[in-house]
Amino acid sequence: MTVIAGVAGRPIAHSLSPLIHGAWIAAAGLDAVYHRHEPADATEFAALVARGRAGELRGLNVTAPFKEQALALADTVSPVSWACGAANLLLFDRGLVQADNTDGTGLMAALAEQAPALDVRNRNVVVLGAGGAARGAVAALSAAGARVGVLNRTRARAEALAADLRATVADPATLGTAALVVNALSVPPDIDLAVLRSDAVVMDMTYRPLITPFLAAAGARGLTAVDGLAMLIGQARPSFAALFGIDPPATDVRHLALAALGKGVA
Structure with missing residues (x-):
């Protein structure tokens, strides 16, 4: 069965997370997809989380402005998420929502x-x-x-x-x-x-x-x-492991991200 995950935020079109996770998915040969989601408001974000509870999604990375709401909607919260007052990762398991934060x-x-x-x-x-x-x-x-x-x-x-x-x-x-x-x-x-x-x-x-x-x-x-790109990739690694059950493969995702940013190779 295809594992479905993604990232939610508003705006989200600029996010490099689908590029990064997609590259790792392809390199690992996983039957998985990683999509962008742009809820219009808190109500739509809550509906997206409800889809996860219903088993439609394995998990979501979460970015502004929904990180605090993500924490509030969770059934279990990691100590670091509790300390931060926000979650950037939601995992869905048998109707329950687990919140974590990999930004640190x-x-x-x-x-x-x-x-x-x-x-x-x-x-x-x-x-x-x-x-x-x-x-x-x-x-x-x-x-x-x-x-x-x-x-x-x-x-x-x-x-x-x-x-x-x-x-x-x-x-x-x-x-x-x-x-x-x-x-x-x-x-x-x-x-x-x-x-x-x-x-x-x-x-x-x-x-x-x-x-x-x-x-x-x-x-x-x-x-x-x-730079912030190093942090983005750094927080994506544990997120990928949590979402897909394996560590990210050895793929130069920074090179891909720099190309997407129009910067070439650093």
């Missing part, structure tokens, strides 16, 4: 790949933003032993996130001590990169464009930059 795994995988010398244990790390993406980053980095500070334009939101995840609220002066700065905003952050340490690592969770203005400015300073 993806973030740590991206750092290991593109900044292998970085060790965040007992180091100051600053996460820019206080939304769902920031929650995933803070949870993962805290679990890795970092001292995480949250810097956000609205201090009250930073305080709420920090209280939930046992982080601290950062201020611009904190940037000067950070071994890592992660942009979890959907827009370029308004910070002065000149204050960063010369050995600081800078990461942007956005992958369109691949080299964001934030990463370009970091590169101009000679800082190590980590």
Whole structure:
């Protein structure tokens, strides 16, 4: 029987997840498909989850704006999803919905790949933003032993996130001590990169464009930059294993994704 999975979000046409999972499906020779779903609203997303409960789908990756709703609709929730307050992966099994979150795994995988010398244990790390993406980053980095500070334009939101995840609220002066700065905003952050340490690592969770203005400015300073595509692929690996029951085969999905982005081979 064909295994049916996919990704749900709005908008979703830009998503590279079908390309990545499709390449792994083909390489593994699986009888499986992975589709895009673009629910118009929360009601349509709930209907999509109901289809999963009914056995029509094996699972869904979930992106904005449905990650919080995905968590709320689940019957069982992984500890990391609970900590993040959001789910990016739903698995359907005999009428039950299991929620998980692989974003943190993806973030740590991206750092290991593109900044292998970085060790965040007992180091100051600053996460820019206080939304769902920031929650995933803070949870993962805290679990890795970092001292995480949250810097956000609205201090009250930073305080709420920090209280939930046992982080601290950062201020611009904190940037000067950070071994890592992660942009979890959907827009370029308004910070002065000149204050960063010369050995600081800078990461942007956005992958369109691949080299964001934030990463370009970091590169101009000679800082190590980590892109959002590495995180996307990093979070897709455990998702694929959960959805299809095998580890992703050795296929250069980054090459395919770069081609799709019109960037050629990095």
